[in-house]
Ligand SMILES: NC(=O)C1=CN([C@@H]2O[C@H](COP(=O)(O)OP(=O)(O)OC[C@H]3O[C@@H](n4cnc5c(N)ncnc54)[C@H](O)[C@@H]3O)[C@@H](O)[C@H]2O)C=CC1
């Protein structure tokens with residue numbers, strides 16, 4: 001200390017995830033306890049006052065690592081010099097809205113933000129898209145940023161990964177810290193596939209420990225894949241603190257590396273691995289080191305897994321076709 005502050009841009013800063021996320025970032029949990037951060041908050045004009053209120057509360061926490069807060073409704077300002085960009089703000093689906101309408105509305109958000117990242121972000125920018133449909137929003141932003149290396153655009157499936165860890169720990173009477181090598185494949189949607197076949201619990205193969213394919217197919221997978229809807233049903237609002245927590249986990253792991261012998265799940269541009277068409281932003285098992293990630297190679301995919309990965313990837317391909325038809329990529 002003092003190191004140069006890292007610029008972290010958060011969009012949708014006045015929303016419910018923003019409220020759960022900003023304090024975690026400012027306290028040092030995103031990048032580590034030796035890294036000062038400067039927050040850049042992007043909101044739509046009517047929500048600027050709410051963002052100002054959150055900034056006042058951030059001030060009131062007197063976080064030693066918080067080097068400053070800028071608030072703006074202009075993406076070109078928000079992404080200026082951004083080292084980390086957390087794209088949280090998105091247009092939620094409202095009654096009567098078709099998927100195509102949602103993609104089009106989000107195109108209006110993620111295309112200009114991608115262009116602003118292209119034109120103004122720091123050379124080392126890392127982008128995490130949280131706003132739904134996260135994978136395809138990431139694709140839209142990436143397409144608008146041809147000068148930024150494509151692999152810097154990622155989407156969040158870490159919440160799904162964490163949900164799967166908890167469900168598996170409960171079922172097997174183990175602790176989440178004993179579970180390694182779990183994978184979420186595909187889209188952050190109800191078609192996602194949480195895969196335990198390569199996972200280990202205290203060093204033993206997780207599928208063997210569970211030894212119940214019916215539980216996997218009929219309970220585990222649907223519980224994880226539909227958890228977002230279950231939270232909305234129970235809470236009357238979508239996951240916020242757990243989503244913010246997963247965003248912190250995603251970036252922290254990307255920057256600081258995965259543990260030896262473990263991996264995590266991130267939606268990243270496919271290089272064609274595991275038959276996922278190149279360019280789709282799909283969730284894979286990844287390891288991270290030195291601020292970069294690599295898709296884990298060489299895993300054997302059984303029939304049970306293959307069908308489920310293919311179904312989720314098909315949905316991603318259809319979303320890509322839809323945004324292509326709308327001229328968004
Ligand atoms: N990938 C994942 O695992 C998860 C994704 N989500 C998604 O995250 C998104 C945000 O969720 P919440 O914070 O609960 O929503 P929210 O509605 O509480 O907040 C969204 C905020 O984004 C702002 N916003 C809208 N357009 C904007 C723009 N063009 N630029 C900047 N800000 C803009 C809104 O004014 C609002 O303050 C939603 O799309 C939600 O579906 C939520 C949970 C998990």
Ligand SMILES: O=C([O-])CC(=O)C(=O)O
Pocket residue numbers: 132159227228229231238239
């Ligand atoms: O389901 C939603 O609308 C929010 C979300 O993405 C999740 O909780 O996984």
